[in-house]
Amino acid sequence: MGKVLPLGGNYAVAYAVKACDVDVITAYPISPQTTIVERLSEFVANGELNAEFLHVESEHTALSVAIGAAAVGARTYSATCSQGLALMNELLYIMSYIRLPMVLTIVNRALSAPINIWNDHSDFMSVNDSGWIMMMSASNQEAYDEILLGYRIAEDPRVLLPVITSMDGYIQSHVVEPVEIVSDEEAISFAPKRRSWVTLDPDKPVTMGPVGDPSYYFEFRRQLWEAMKESRKVFDEATEEFAKRFGRKYSAIETYMLEDAEVAIVGMGSFMGTIKAFVDRARRDGVKVGALRVKLYRPFPSEDIARALSNVKLVGVMDRALMPGSAAGGHLHHEVAFALRQAGLETKTIGFIAGLGGRLLTMDNVKQMVNVLINYKDKTVKELPKEPIFIGVRE
Amino acid sequence: MSKPLTVWDLPREEYLAPGHRMCQGCGAAIAFRHILKATGKDVIITMPTSCGEITSTVYPHTAWRVPWIHVAFENAAAVASGIAAGIEALKRKGFIPKDKDIKVVAIGGDGGTFDIGFQALSGTLERGDNVLYICYDNEAYMNTGIQRSGATPLGAWTTTTPVGKVWRGEWRPKKRKDLIAVAIAHNVPYAATANPAFPVDLYMKVKKALSIKGPKVIHVLSPCVPGWRIEPEKSVEVGKLAVLTGMWINYEYENGTYRVTTPVPKRKPVREYLRLQGRFRHLTDEEIKKIQELVDAEVARINKLVGKEVIGPVEG
Numbered sequence: 001m002g003k004v005l006p007l008g009g010n011y012a013v014a015y016a017v018k019a020c021d022v023d024v025i026t027a028y029p030i031s032p033q034t035t036i037v038e039r040l041s042e043f044v045a046n047g048e049l050n051a052e053f054l055h056v057e058s059e060h061t062a063l064s065v066a067i068g069a070a071a072v073g074a075r076t077y078s079a080t081c082s083q084g085l086a087l088m089n090e091l092l093y094i095m096s097y098i099r100l101p102m103v104l105t106i107v108n109r110a111l112s113a114p115i116n117i118w119n120d121h122s123d124f125m126s127v128n129d130s131g132w133i134m135m136m137s138a139s140n141q142e143a144y145d146e147i148l149l150g151y152r153i154a155e156d157p158r159v160l161l162p163v164i165t166s167m168d169g170y171i172q173s174h175v176v177e178p179v180e181i182v183s184d185e186e187a188i189s190f191a192p193k194r195r196s197w198v199t200l201d202p203d204k205p206v207t208m209g210p211v212g213d214p215s216y217y218f219e220f221r222r223q224l225w226e227a228m229k230e231s232r233k234v235f236d237e238a239t240e241e242f243a244k245r246f247g248r249k250y251s252a253i254e255t256y257m258l259e260d261a262e263v264a265i266v267g268m269g270s271f272m273g274t275i276k277a278f279v280d281r282a283r284r285d286g287v288k289v290g291a292l293r294v295k296l297y298r299p300f301p302s303e304d305i306a307r308a309l310s311n312v313k314l315v316g317v318m319d320r321a322l323m324p325g326s327a328a329g330g331h332l333h334h335e336v337a338f339a340l341r342q343a344g345l346e347t348k349t350i351g352f353i354a355g356l357g358g359r360l361l362t363m364d365n366v367k368q369m370v371n372v373l374i375n376y377k378d379k380t381v382k383e384l385p386k387e388p389i390f391i392g393v394r395e
Numbered sequence: 396m397s398k399p400l401t402v403w404d405l406p407r408e409e410y411l412a413p414g415h416r417m418c419q420g421c422g423a424a425i426a427f428r429h430i431l432k433a434t435g436k437d438v439i440i441t442m443p444t445s446c447g448e449i450t451s452t453v454y455p456h457t458a459w460r461v462p463w464i465h466v467a468f469e470n471a472a473a474v475a476s477g478i479a480a481g482i483e484a485l486k487r488k489g490f491i492p493k494d495k496d497i498k499v500v501a502i503g504g505d506g507g508t509f510d511i512g513f514q515a516l517s518g519t520l521e522r523g524d525n526v527l528y529i530c531y532d533n534e535a536y537m538n539t540g541i542q543r544s545g546a547t548p549l550g551a552w553t554t555t556t557p558v559g560k561v562w563r564g565e566w567r568p569k570k571r572k573d574l575i576a577v578a579i580a581h582n583v584p585y586a587a588t589a590n591p592a593f594p595v596d597l598y599m600k601v602k603k604a605l606s607i608k609g610p611k612v613i614h615v616l617s618p619c620v621p622g623w624r625i626e627p628e629k630s631v632e633v634g635k636l637a638v639l640t641g642m643w644i645n646y647e648y649e650n651g652t653y654r655v656t657t658p659v660p661k662r663k664p665v666r667e668y669l670r671l672q673g674r675f676r677h678l679t680d681e682e683i684k685k686i687q688e689l690v691d692a693e694v695a696r697i698n699k700l701v702g703k704e705v706i707g708p709v710e711g
């Protein structure tokens with residue numbers, strides 16, 4: 001058993017990054033991420049962490065520096081969110097397709113405009129095609145553990161993809177919870193520095209980031225697709241091994257009271273705590289409701305989700321980001337509906353949009369969602385709402 | 396003092412392989428070749444999206460016999476900083492031998508330096524990262540088809556400063572952005588200008604820059620065959636004329652001191668430089684006079700910085 005410390009999510013992540021003995025840290029301030037790199041700079045300043053710390057002039061440069069550092073074989077870390085992540089966007093795609101590993105933490109925050117520093121998932125979802133492995137935690141312990149998992153998966157020679165770990169801004173980042181931290185030796189033994197990828201080395205010169213014309217570009221894309229698929233196996237092995245060593249078992253999805261559920265709410269991140277609390281209450285009143293939290297977003301665990309929801313009549317998928325102009329309303333709904341359909345299931349779905357820009361989710365809001373699900377659960381697909389239902393918004 | 400070097404004294408090793416797709420007569424190609432002679436094998440090159448990048452690394456081919464990376468258009472300096480930081484950390488932790496001297500050199504076009512990469516360059520220089528940044532300046536966005544950049548000189552035709560009834564090429568009435576002054580304003584220990592028509596001078600400047608720790612900048616004029624509308628066999632001549640007319644001054648700055656490395660006791664009129672290039676073909680006598688005035692002012696400024704008249708008056 002490691003040491004248990006009272007930590008906000010950001011500090012928890014900083015401890016994990018230190019334990020993983022990163023070589024290069026580079027980041028730019030943005031709320032609510034900033035205290036991660038503040039804490040990391042303290043570690044470096046005190047000699048507790050032996051790393052190069054680059055004070056860059058933008059997030060675009062932060063990720064450019066990270067790419068350079070990873071290209072020579074350094075274990076690299078950065079953190080950002082919202083506008084900072086948007087500014088990195090171009091480089092996210094480049095890093096994954098050059099196949100360089102790193103871990104980047106997103107402290108989920110709304111995208112402008114209007115400018116808003118509070119939590120939702122619009123930044124996270126905006127990069128879901130970037131070729132990064134993506135996880136979202138729901139507790140500070142899990143945010144800590146994701147860093148260890150992240151380096152182990154990213155640097156696995158079967159994967160070699162960068163990893164995004166995430167937590168909800170303020171709700172996790174700035175709220176203190178007990179977090180068990182492992183020793184540096186344990187962290188490195190779980191996520192050893194394998195330097196398993198091709199690097200820029202004058203003794204073995206390579207060209208990275210070349211022009212890929214129509215006769216080659218497509219194959220680069222295809223190879224990443226395969227690596228992403230392969231990473232699921234590596235994720236499962238890593239979480240298995242993690243459970244053995246540290247006693248905490250993570251899965252691509254977390255299910256709650258789904259065995260006999262007629263209706264269920266699917267979502268991600270910290271709101272799922274509220275959902276589970278409501279499920280407990282509704283169950284006492286005899287309502288057959290369950291919940292499913294998606295932890296691993298890329299690669300998307302479609303089969304796990306379909307299996308878990310196969311006996312549910314109607315699923316409400318709660319998105320905390322908007323896909324304007326899409327019938328699904330949000331990214332998660334889109335993925336879940338497709339997963340169910342591909343599995344040949346009858347399970348129906350309704351999209352909910354909730355909690356944009358830090359709007360809190362109350363028990364009444366959850367009740368409203370569950371009532372909608374109960375009202376529609378025996379209706380035909382054709383009778384379902386044609387667009388997502390906005391929860392907690394002033395109409 | 397030892398005898399001055401000649402091209403015969405330069406290393407015979409070629410780290411830029413033949414078979415790349417750069418135009419015949421490309422000034423940048425000559426520059427790259429000599430830069431690599433100066434860096435030798437223990438170097439890592441970063442290059443932004445540019446003519447030099449796309450013509451030299453069309454997968455599965457590469458002209459680079461040294462490690463090389465392209466990431467995006469606006470970040471060659473930032474990637475170089477990351478490489479330098481990575482090497483530093485890995486040396487400290489014993490993954491790279493401590494005594495292995497790996498140089499980090501970014502080579503970017505004028506667009507990637509003066510414009511879209513300016514912010515990242517400023518960051519690298521301001522932090523003091525141990526990186527040599529070289530701008531090869533063909534005075535426009537050549538890769539995308541000769542559009543105007545922040546380095547395009549007064550009067551030059553480009554595809555976005557076309558010559559028409561109203562427009563007459565680039566119209567910025569002042570001297571363009573001064574990259575060396577920008578570098579010096581970041582308190583770099585070394586900054587220089589160079590020109591592939593003077594390959595030994597270029598070679599020696601790269602050598603010297605690499606012997607100094609910290610951020611260094613070298614600004615290299617790069618005649619461009621299609622972009623300047625010149626004949627391929629004329630690119631070296633145009634490069635020479637740039638210096639002989641004072642359009643371009645080969646100089647260096649080291650810890651507070653300026654030195655002109657190619658003195659020109661008697662200058663030729665700028666007309667001789669301009670008339671070889673189709674991009675200036677439309678210029679009137681009046682317009683050429685304006686350019687001559689800008690050059691005269693720059694020559695006077697450099698002479699003043701050096702403290703004596705190293706660039707003389709226009710002859711005849």
Ligand SMILES: Cc1ncc(C[n+]2csc(CCOP(=O)(O)OP(=O)(O)O)c2C)c(N)n1
Nearest residue numbers: 444445446468504505506507535536537538
């Ligand atoms: C963000 C971004 N904007 C625009 C481009 C398109 N682009 C690629 S290279 C280039 C011009 C390069 O000009 P310069 O840096 O002067 O190099 P040159 O090609 O002239 O050698 C442009 C506009 C791009 N690749 N990325």
Ligand code: SF4
Nearest residue numbers: 417418421446619620
């Ligand atoms: S277009 Fe200009 S810079 Fe590009 S390869 Fe040709 S001559 Fe060189």
Ligand SMILES: [Mg+2]
Nearest residue numbers: 504505535537
């Ligand atoms: Mg150019």
